Amino acid sequence: MIPRPLTWTPGTGELVLDSGTTLAAPDELSDVLAWLQGALRPATGLPLRQAGHGTITLTLADELGAEAFELEVRAESATVRGGGPAGVFYGCQALVQLLPPQVYRRAPVPGVRWALPAVRVYDAPRFGWRGVMLDVARHFMPKHDVLRFIDLMAMHRLNTLHWHLTDDQGWRLEILRYPRLTEVGAWRHESQVGAVQEAPSDGRPHGGFYTQDDVREIVAYAAQRFITVVPEIESPGHVQAALAAYPQLGVSGRPLEVFTRWGINPNVLNVEESTVDFFTGVLDEVMQLFPSRWIGVGGDECPKDQWRADPRTRQRMAELGVSDEAGLQAWFMRRLDDHLTAAGRRLFGWDEILEGELAPGATIASWRGMTGAVAAARRGHDVVACPDDQVYLDYRQSESPDEPIPVAIPLSVEDVYAFDPVPPQLTPGEARHILGGQANIWTEHADSPRTVDYLAFPRLCAIAEALWSPAERDFSDFERRLPAHLHRLDALGVEYRHADGPRPWQRRPGVPGRPVTREQRAEHIARLVANIRTS
Incomplete structure (x- = not known):
């Protein structure tokens, strides 16, 4: 089972599912029951009807934590108890893993004996934020593939999708009051191929965006699987797609095209009041679409050169009483923060925003190692740990020359399994600010969902266990369990990286x-982190 449960007590015998097997649950668990029926019926071909007293019973237990569960399978019946609907859902995910891996296929599989081994399982997560950042700005991911990715997250008991929706290379979210953001900003005329500065371009247009109806569907689909979608709208850097649509937002005001290269872009927002109003207007529509407590606003990799060289920006700094460009970015972030706070939400940003008040x-989101996590926790801010040297899944997976477009340092399954979101130098009081962690999947070099599969799996399986299970873990035990889990991914059609390296078509x-x-x-x-104050 992945993630590994806290306790696992084998019993005697097994529960065989057949045409007479029924399911039962109270009304408040009807959505979870419907999910379980949908998970079991396609491959088994069994009706699995609802009954007053089911062979498999789902129930709530006040003494358990909201995401905790108990699963008990006996020869005659099975029970899933959870402290809340989320806990019951995770117990159902565990129950499905007890069946043969063919259960993950989507059509009847003949000749399989659908038997659950007798066992008693208790489990509960270590962290409340167990996430993945998925970048759909660099390469657009169609809606059905986003929904599939959400299912894969739920299978691994991950509960937060940090959705990176805008960047220099594309604006992926429909904003009704500013239609040019997607009419213009959702498309670029070509893309860089390769990671070096002199890499060629492919000459092929790329684009796409999610309508507001698409977003409502994705958010609701995720919520049914107890996943919160946290949107990110980049600012004040990584904004060239927005500048292409509305040049007046930029420092120069000159027309630009949607960026076709990777890397840090010098073009940033100006700091006029009208630009603040523009982005708070965007955030108003974002908050209507996303019920998440957190709203991402970026704040990373914002070059200050244009501000430094622009007379109007210098004048604006004097008007605001801001002494330097770092203070100017802090002022901009604070304006967005005030707007979100007034609406009952919380600003979520990359660790560069720690360089100001x-x-x-x-x-x-602490990405440049763990320095940001330490600094933020000591200053009383909540933290999501996502250090690039531990959980960036776009990084290469080995030293092999066969790795596709190898970026940065190698991060193996064993490397990411060792991830711990809590920096050891924090006191217990400071460590309470660590909400959890997430893996980050940037897609400059992942131009299709199958490439995302290769980057994410099975490393994401290891990170899911690192975020769910206790700090004391044994990689050899995980490695022993992983092959059985890979059969599940095979049944789902996940094109993961094999332990002996990429297949020819993955290179x-x-x-x-x-x-x-x-x-x-x-x-x-x-x-990069020299400007972060650590106390």
Whole structure:
């Protein structure tokens, strides 16, 4: 079973599912019961009707935590008890894993004996934020593939999808009051192929966006699987797609095209009041679509060169009483934060925003190592740990030259399994600010959902266990359980990376990457975090 449960007590015998097997649940668990029926029926071909007293019973238990569950299978029946609907749902995910892996197929599989081994399981998560950041701005992911990814998250008991919706290379969210954001900003005329500065372009248009109806569907689908979707709208950097649609938002005001290259872009927002109003208007529509407590606003990799060189920006700084460009970004972030706070939401931003003064409610995504996590927790901010050297799933998976477009340092399954979101130097009081962690999947070099599969799995299986299970873990035990889990992924059609390396169709021969050593990476990050105050 992945993630590994806290306790596992084998029993005697097994429960065989057949045409007479029934399910039972109270009304408040009707959605979970419907999900379980939908998970079991396609492959088994069994009716699995609802009854007053079911062979498999779902129930609530006040003494358990909201996401905790107990699963008991006996020869004659099975019971899933959870502290809340989410706990029951996770218990149902565990129950499905007890069956042969063919249960994950979507049509009847003849000749399989659908038997649950007798067992008693108790489980509960270590962290409340168990997430994945999925970038759909660099390469658009069609709606049905997003829904599939959500199902894969739910299978691994991940509960937060940080959805990176806008960047220099594309604006993916329909905003009704500003239609050009998708009419213009959702499309670029070509894409860079490779990770080096001199890499060629493919000459092929790329684009796409989600309508507001699409978003409502995705958010509701995720909620049925107890996954919160946290949107991210980048600012004040990584905004060239918005500038292409509305040039007046930029420092120069000159027309631009949607960016076709990767890397940090010098074009940033101006800091006029009208630009603040524009983005708070965007956030108003975002908040209507996403009920998440957190709303992401970016704040990362914002070059200050245009602000430094622009006379109007210097004048604006004087008007605002801001002494330097870092303070100017902090002012912009604070305006968005005030707007979100007034609406009862919380700002969620990358650790660069720690370089200025933040409102007390801001939550930090610590990506440049764990320095941001330490600094934020010590300053009283909640933290989601996502250090690039541990959980960036776009990074190469080995030293092999066959890795497709190899980027940065190698991160193996064993490397990511060792992830712990809590920095050891924090006191117990400071550590309470660590909400949990997430893996990040950037898609500059992942131009299809099957490439996302290759980058994510099975590393995401390991990260899911790291976020769910206790801090004391045994990789050899995980490695022993993983092959059985890979059969489940096979049944689902997940094109994961095999332990012996990429298959021929997963390689990208001739496309240059940007591999670095851990020493080079450490030196680079040390320079980037030099401005973060740690106390």
